[in-house]
Amino acid sequence: MVAALVAGSTDNAAAFQNARELAKVCRVLERGMGGKGQQIRIPNTKASLLCWGYMQAIQDLVVLTDEGGRRIIGACPPEQTTTLDLLHSFLAYGGSHPDVLEGNAAVAVITALQSAHPCNQLGAIRPEGRSTGTDNNGPAS
Numbered sequence: 001m002v003a004a005l006v007a008g009s010t011d012n013a014a015a016f017q018n019a020r021e022l023a024k025v026c027r028v029l030e031r032g033m034g035g036k037g038q039q040i041r042i043p044n045t046k047a048s049l050l051c052w053g054y055m056q057a058i059q060d061l062v063v064l065t066d067e068g069g070r071r072i073i074g075a076c077p078p079e080q081t082t083t084l085d086l087l088h089s090f091l092a093y094g095g096s097h098p099d100v101l102e103g104n105a106a107v108a109v110i111t112a113l114q115s116a117h118p119c120n121q122l123g124a125i126r127p128e129g130r131s132t133g134t135d136n137n138g139p140a141s
Contacts, residue, residue, distance in 0.1 A: 020101040023091060032045070046072075054105070059083050062077060064131070074119060089115075118121065
């Protein structure tokens, strides 16, 4: 009986079959949201919670860096970027690039974030007030 449960649970390991399914549940979430700013309300539905949880996981991943300080997924949203901002970036990108919705959901979200929040040439966000490579005191170290 345990083998049957394990075998059955591996049939649908992906949360979504493709990015179109994710976009569909995220649009439902977007339409059902209420509130503003830091005080938003999301509907207590499976679809809304799946989308919100997915975007929160992406928000956690987007800040990961390699040993050189470069963002691993190649997107560099500002620190104040919210889960809602990521959701809007994904839906906007999917709306203007419908072909990306046929593929993997994670790839589509990451591609949307790379487009909306590109990194500098070094793969990182530039520190505020600094230019690339030099400052008022000469070359950056």
